Amino acid sequence: MLTIAPILFKSIDRYKHIIYVAVAIRMAIEILQYNTSLGVFDIDDIILSLTGSLIGFSLYKKFIK
Template structure:
């Protein structure tokens, strides 16, 4: 039974990664990137100021300045998109069972995704996406840490004194 569940988890992880690659790089708007210079593209499609986009969407929720689905989709979508990574990484890689390792790995990975989107003009670079995506993975990690989830997935508990499986 453990082997079947492990195989299902690995297969679903591969499918999840394929969907992410498609959504993040292959199914993107280019913001009219072919008609503008690279410098203009960066200026119009990037946000390097933390919480600027998040705050504007939160304000839009309260003021009604945007249709409700736009801020909810953007904020919620960025949280949910990488939530599964907070489950998959510690499940598949023992080293990712540390919250510090997960945060560092996810920050580097999302920074890479955002930078690649900027360089290839397949999306926008937004520091708030990094904040929301890493936060989403932390929510997934928090779910992973629930005892009933670990029992369901046959995760062995770490012995805090010896650092080995119990």
């Protein structure tokens, strides 16, 4: 999901930007799940999403740029 962010927004070009965006989006999803009782707030989901985003961004920087 976030590996397309650097393509859409040229200002997202560093790892810290990806970390901020990934954590913000995943936190919003987790809070929405918790508030609607459709899921459970789980820190593992945030960590795994962040890891996947960083791997995707690394591949983007290696192959696309």
